[in-house]
Amino acid sequence: MPAHAGHRLHTVPLGRVLDGLRAGGPLGMLERTGRQSGGALTRLDLGTFRPFLVTHPDHLRHVLRSHGANYRRGTAMWKAMGRLTGLGITGEGPRWRASRDLWSQCLSGGAHTLADATAASVAGAVADLERRVAAGATVDALAEMTHVVLRVVNPVFFGSRIPQQQCDRLAAAVAVAFDSLLWRMALPFVPLAVPMPGDRSFTRAARTVREILLPLISRARHEHHGGPDLMSRLLDGADADGCPLSDAHVAEDIVALFVAGSESSALTLTWVWVALAGHPEVAAEVRREADAVVGGGPLRPEHARGLVFTRRVLAEVCRLYAMAWAVPRTAVAADVVDGVTIPAGATVVLSPYLTHRLPAFWERPLRFDPGRFAEERVRGRHPLAYLPFGDGPHQCVGQSFFLQQAALVVAAMTSRFRIAVPAPAEPRAAVALRPRSRVGLVLTPH
Numbered sequence: 001m002p003a004h005a006g007h008r009l010h011t012v013p014l015g016r017v018l019d020g021l022r023a024g025g026p027l028g029m030l031e032r033t034g035r036q037s038g039g040a041l042t043r044l045d046l047g048t049f050r051p052f053l054v055t056h057p058d059h060l061r062h063v064l065r066s067h068g069a070n071y072r073r074g075t076a077m078w079k080a081m082g083r084l085t086g087l088g089i090t091g092e093g094p095r096w097r098a099s100r101d102l103w104s105q106c107l108s109g110g111a112h113t114l115a116d117a118t119a120a121s122v123a124g125a126v127a128d129l130e131r132r133v134a135a136g137a138t139v140d141a142l143a144e145m146t147h148v149v150l151r152v153v154n155p156v157f158f159g160s161r162i163p164q165q166q167c168d169r170l171a172a173a174v175a176v177a178f179d180s181l182l183w184r185m186a187l188p189f190v191p192l193a194v195p196m197p198g199d200r201s202f203t204r205a206a207r208t209v210r211e212i213l214l215p216l217i218s219r220a221r222h223e224h225h226g227g228p229d230l231m232s233r234l235l236d237g238a239d240a241d242g243c244p245l246s247d248a249h250v251a252e253d254i255v256a257l258f259v260a261g262s263e264s265s266a267l268t269l270t271w272v273w274v275a276l277a278g279h280p281e282v283a284a285e286v287r288r289e290a291d292a293v294v295g296g297g298p299l300r301p302e303h304a305r306g307l308v309f310t311r312r313v314l315a316e317v318c319r320l321y322a323m324a325w326a327v328p329r330t331a332v333a334a335d336v337v338d339g340v341t342i343p344a345g346a347t348v349v350l351s352p353y354l355t356h357r358l359p360a361f362w363e364r365p366l367r368f369d370p371g372r373f374a375e376e377r378v379r380g381r382h383p384l385a386y387l388p389f390g391d392g393p394h395q396c397v398g399q400s401f402f403l404q405q406a407a408l409v410v411a412a413m414t415s416r417f418r419i420a421v422p423a424p425a426e427p428r429a430a431v432a433l434r435p436r437s438r439v440g441l442v443l444t445p446h
């Protein structure tokens with residue numbers, strides 16, 4: 001395949017789409033399509049719905065950067081999610097801009113205080129795990145990683161105003177709501193008025209979320225004393241017209257953060273253990289680094305910067321297990337991408353998961369190799385060949401927060417436990433990229 005995109009459109013007729021879906025589900029179909037198209041702009045024929053699949057880095061540069069304003073969140077999937085997350089950060093326009101500016105400040109602004117809370121929470125959660133789990137017992141990786149992530153979320157998002165149990169309940173409801181959007185995501189052209197599987201559980205979960213959050217927010221507003229946590233910052237924040245945010249707006253934005261951040265973080269951390277279990281030499285190096293950088297002392301935020309190899313491991317996990325396997329956009333006006341006409345109103349689906357597997361940009365793409373992220377190798381790469389956190393105006397605002405937290409989790413876990421994964425795990429496409437079946441972790445304290 002040429003590293004430069006050719007002027008051609010690869011089309012996948014309905015029969016082949018269905019064969020692919022039958023053989024390997026949405027992810028298998030997508031992988032097969034990716035292999036056959038080799039980065040060419042692709043049109044999938046799904047009957048009346050014919051989305052374009054965009055994977056080549058040059059095309060991504062067009063859609064996300066140079067012509068980013070023409071490709072917006074407009075599909076029913078975004079609208080469905082908007083019923084829970086509002087039209088702030090998951091939307092477009094002035095409300096999105098106001099939320100985004102506020103959040104970017106929150107996640108970098110009071111970074112120092114939040115970073116201390118993050119390190120202390122990670123250390124506490126991993127110490128708890130050691131107390132709770134008998135040596136050699138098998139635990140559920142995703143459940144444990146979710147637990148760790150939520151321990152961090154509570155002080156950082158809520159200033160620890162919410163009992164941990166309530167925080168876990170909130171996260172469970174948000175996960176149900178998020179997962180029940182799968183059909184809306186798979187068939188984004190179906191109008192919201194048409195009922196679809198998942199709608200009922202979405203409504204129920206959304207109600208639970210509001211029941212937990214709204215009283216908490218009105219109490220917090222009442223007792224408000226400021227603070228670096230996200231809820232305090234939102235309560236102090238203003239909308240696009242400079243007016244204070246309503247309780248409902250604060251709740252929507254907090255849920256949007258949950259949706260955007262918690263599950264993807266816990267899932268990515270789960271894939272870390274799968275990847276390390278298959279590569280003992282890499283796992284040994286991660287452990288050596290954790291011992292050298294953290295030693296026996298308390299975990300501190302600045303350790304994350306010293307965990308250079310661990311961060312490469314995380315980058316490689318984010319490449320191979322990109323949560324964003326499909327990111328839909330709608331073309332506002334007709335456009336031409338690399339000689340191919342995209343009609344106004346067409347759905348364009350980006351897939352970092354497939355871009356990360358293009359052989360023209362990644363040598364032996366399926367091989368797990370953290371060395372790909374050594375500085376000199378990154379320098380020579382197309383800037384859009386790697387986009388686990390998206391790119392352009394909607395690029396993830398939680399990226400550095402996640403990477404810092406994740407490096408500390410990996411260091412804390414590897415310095416306490418020898419970690420084995422008894423059975424191999426394969427991904428499947430839910431709204432994010434989940435393991436096909438439960439991933440067990442056997443934890444043996446060193």
Ligand code: HEM
Pocket residue numbers: 089090100103256257260261262264265268322323324327387388389390391393394395396397398399401402
């Ligand atoms: C492994 C962890 C994560 C992954 C893989 C990830 C991935 C992504 C991707 C691909 C996007 C772009 C979506 C698009 O273009 O429509 C995105 C956006 C976003 N992410 Fe993340 N994310 C992660 C963690 C987080 C965390 C921890 C937070 C918050 C604390 C967060 C907050 C957001 C927000 C608010 C947006 C929307 C930004 C906007 O539309 O302007 N993410 N993320």
